[in-house]
Amino acid sequence: MGDETTEGHLQELRRGTVVLACLVRLRTPGYGYALLEALGRLGVKTDANTLYPLLRRLEQQGYLTSEWNTEESRPRKFYRTSPAGESLAATLADEWERLSDSLRHLQDES
Amino acid sequence: MTTTPTLTDRYLYALERATPERDRAGIAAEVRERIADAIDARIAAGASPDAAERAALDELGDPDRLAADYLGRTLQLIGPKYYLAWWRLLRILLVTVLPSTAGALVLANAIAGRDIGEIIGGAIWVTIVVGVNLCFWTTLAFALVDRYGVRPLPALPGLPSSPRLRGLSALDPTGSGAWSVDQLPVPAPAETRVSRGQAIASGVFAVIVALAIVVQQFNPFLHDAAGAPIPLLDPSLWSLALPYLLGIVALHVAITVATYLQGRYAWWTAVANAIVNLAITIPGIWLWSTGALVNPAFVEAVGIDRTDTVRIVGIVGGLVWAGVAGWDIVDGFLRAARTERAVGGRR
Numbered sequence: 001m002g003d004e005t006t007e008g009h010l011q012e013l014r015r016g017t018v019v020l021a022c023l024v025r026l027r028t029p030g031y032g033y034a035l036l037e038a039l040g041r042l043g044v045k046t047d048a049n050t051l052y053p054l055l056r057r058l059e060q061q062g063y064l065t066s067e068w069n070t071e072e073s074r075p076r077k078f079y080r081t082s083p084a085g086e087s088l089a090a091t092l093a094d095e096w097e098r099l100s101d102s103l104r105h106l107q108d109e110s
Numbered sequence: 111m112t113t114t115p116t117l118t119d120r121y122l123y124a125l126e127r128a129t130p131e132r133d134r135a136g137i138a139a140e141v142r143e144r145i146a147d148a149i150d151a152r153i154a155a156g157a158s159p160d161a162a163e164r165a166a167l168d169e170l171g172d173p174d175r176l177a178a179d180y181l182g183r184t185l186q187l188i189g190p191k192y193y194l195a196w197w198r199l200l201r202i203l204l205v206t207v208l209p210s211t212a213g214a215l216v217l218a219n220a221i222a223g224r225d226i227g228e229i230i231g232g233a234i235w236v237t238i239v240v241g242v243n244l245c246f247w248t249t250l251a252f253a254l255v256d257r258y259g260v261r262p263l264p265a266l267p268g269l270p271s272s273p274r275l276r277g278l279s280a281l282d283p284t285g286s287g288a289w290s291v292d293q294l295p296v297p298a299p300a301e302t303r304v305s306r307g308q309a310i311a312s313g314v315f316a317v318i319v320a321l322a323i324v325v326q327q328f329n330p331f332l333h334d335a336a337g338a339p340i341p342l343l344d345p346s347l348w349s350l351a352l353p354y355l356l357g358i359v360a361l362h363v364a365i366t367v368a369t370y371l372q373g374r375y376a377w378w379t380a381v382a383n384a385i386v387n388l389a390i391t392i393p394g395i396w397l398w399s400t401g402a403l404v405n406p407a408f409v410e411a412v413g414i415d416r417t418d419t420v421r422i423v424g425i426v427g428g429l430v431w432a433g434v435a436g437w438d439i440v441d442g443f444l445r446a447a448r449t450e451r452a453v454g455g456r457r
Contacts, residue, residue: 032140033147048169052144053179056137068139076143 018046018054020096023089026064029080055079063088118145121167128177137180145170187253196252203244212237220425309370316363320356332411344405351397358390375445383442391435395428 021044025035036051058064063085069078081089115123125141126134145166152162170176178185188196212233219229326342334340343352365386369379397403401424 031147032144033151048144048148049171049176049179052140053182056140056180057182074143074146075139077140 014045016092017096018044018050019058020089020092021046022051022054022058023063023081023085023092026079026081026085029067029078031069031076031078035079058085117163117167118142118149121145121170121173124173125177128174129181133181137177140180141170141176183257187249188256192252192256196248200245200248203248204241207244208237208241211240217426217429220429221422306370309366312366313363316359316366320359323352323356332408334407334411340408340411341405342408344402347397347403351393354393355390358386362386375442375449377446377450380439380442380446384439387435387439391432395431398424398428398431 064079065082066077066079069076148166149162215236216233328339332340365382
């Protein structure tokens with residue numbers, strides 16, 4: 001078994017968790033690069049090519065709101081979790097807990 | 111004052127070209143911010159500004175792909191949603207349209223009196239042209255539907271909902287025509303056993319052919335001035351062709367009986383059937399097309415000239431003959447293949 005297949009399975013497992021991490025983190029407004037750094041520091045592995053388009057999609061789906069901040073030297077787009085985003089985050093977190101419990105039971109049984 | 115555009119400007123220009131107007135400004139602004147942040151991070155890590163810009167843009171990758179990522183577009187012609195519908199329709203079109211157009215062209219060219227090379231060349235040409243066109247337009251239509259989408263057709267009132275109609279609506283997977291178990295094909299029964307009826311029918315047919323060949327010699331319907339019968343087939347053929355024909359017919363009966371006694375079709379029966387068919391069809395059509403098959407005295411007595419009508423009937427008859435023989439050969443191999451699969455599966 002190559003490391004590549006392992007990496008592929010890990011990516012599959014992480015895919016949905018990035019959405020949850022973004023929604024939770026953006027309760028306080030933030031912009032793309034800062035979020036990327038923060039998630040990296042917290043150990044939620046994601047790359048820029050996934051994160052930036054994801055932010056845009058979540059905004060279009062109404063889970064994030066955005067605002068251009070022009071106070072600093074460069075304009076930056078600040079995202080913030082919307083009420084719909086909050087409820088999605090709650091749903092995702094519940095599911096995460098449930099799955100985690102189920103998998104633990106599964107491993108205890110065997 | 112003119113300034114040379116930076117690599118970032120060029121990247122954004124390429125990106126904007128790949129983005130529809132509606133999203134252009136928004137995406138460009140977002141990516142500009144993203145690039146600037148990535149460059150700053152690299153400079154902070156000790157890279158030179160030029161190297162940092164180059165590396166940051168390298169990481170972004172192909173602007174067309176980036177635009178697709180931001181727009182949520184998939185980089186494929188026909189996605190999984192329509193792939194099966196596309197493939198089913200294309201298969202149906204190819205197996206029905208290609209043989210019928212090629213067949214029609216062969217018939218038309220034969221009637222027009224073209225030579226055999228021209229007829230075969232024309233058939234190959236029309237098959238390629240029509241095949242390429244079918245593939246192209248079908249794929250284009252599905253690619254457009256896949257990219258821009260269609261609203262599901264409203265259900266027509268009063269339309270019977272037979273499985274066959276539902277099968278057609280499988281071309282519209284977004285609508286009510288989702289796949290259902292009713293569309294499952296019924297497996298064709300594997301005709302591994304040769305039925306007695308088939309063997310008898312084949313034998314009876316052979317006997318009729320043999321009798322017809324003999325009886326036409328003593329044609330009871332047409333007599334010449336001296337009261338002697340005028341046969342349909344040229345009597346000079348009795349020297350070789352007609353005995354040969356009778357022999358082949360006998361051989362065909364023998365093969366059928368042998369197949370029946372063996373109880374199932376096999377590769378050797380298919381090959382023997384093919385040989386017998388070719389042995390009768392090739393000389394037969396040759397005689398037919400050269401006009402050597404029919405007794406000239408018969409033509410005269412019936413009072414038909416070798417007009418265009420006769421020629422066209424001759425061509426159509428020849429093609430039908432070739433078609434029947436060709437299908438019989440193919441059918442022999444199909445039965446053998448089906449038998450092989452069924453028997454192999456049971457083993």
